[in-house]
Amino acid sequence: MHKQYNKIKTLTFSGVFLAIALVLNLIENMIPPVAGLPPGVKLGLSNIVVMYCLFNVNKATAFTIASLKSVFVLITRGITAGILSFAGGILSVCVMIFINLIFHDKASYLLLSIFGGVSHNFAQIIMASLIVNTPMLMYYFPVLIFSGIAAGIVTSVLLRITLPYISKLKNRL
């Protein structure tokens, strides 16, 4: 009985988390591209949701949300964008699991955000260069690391602000 209850609870929350992730993705796409930066860099706001699910629900949920998000991107923005989003999402979750493993479960949210964001963009750029069939775009990497750190800080701060509210919600039900 309890097991079923938990399953339903996880399912419902996953749906809500997916919706939040999609909305965040939508919002961050509406920001006009900054003139100087290459177009591959993104704020990675939906990473907040994935990161939360990875460490406060379970790994399967995190992977599911990342995959479903890229299905959504596939439907709305085409197959190329979908493949890029999938690559970025999956690698990002794998890297976060890996970093967490290295640090014996004590990696801070800041570190996880940074590595999650950088690896997400990194995977997208590598996938893009595979599709376009050109040698790797070395020029991007310094900028990528730089912006990944900035985005990671933003993401982890946002997570810190919202974490207590989400936990309260989960405990109430």
Next chain:
Amino acid sequence: MRKFINKKDILIIAALLIIALAGYIYMNIISRSDMLYAEIYHEDILIKSIELNEEDDYYITLDEIPFITFHVYHGSIAFYDSSCPDKICIKSGYLKISGQSAVCLPNKTHIAVHSKDGTDIIDAVSR
């Protein structure tokens, strides 16, 4: 409770920044400025090809594109003045790494920097 920041994190971030900086410096050195040239295209036709040298510091306006002024400076080139409303081309800054390009869509002009030995650091841009 998982922490939000650890002391070790600062070290790791610093290491990442150093790597990024090293990569950036390496790229700027690899793109040797004595082998760079710029191409100015108007409506996809190559109008002019300019050698970029370290001692350069001049402004150039082409007869075919009277509304745009370029600044050729120390081995780089940039849109300096343009009649377009957004000035995105000017905001693209100075191109000095082989493979970089900038475009002014309203004026149908774009410029690109290439390396004479054919090796460009930037080959394509993903979107």
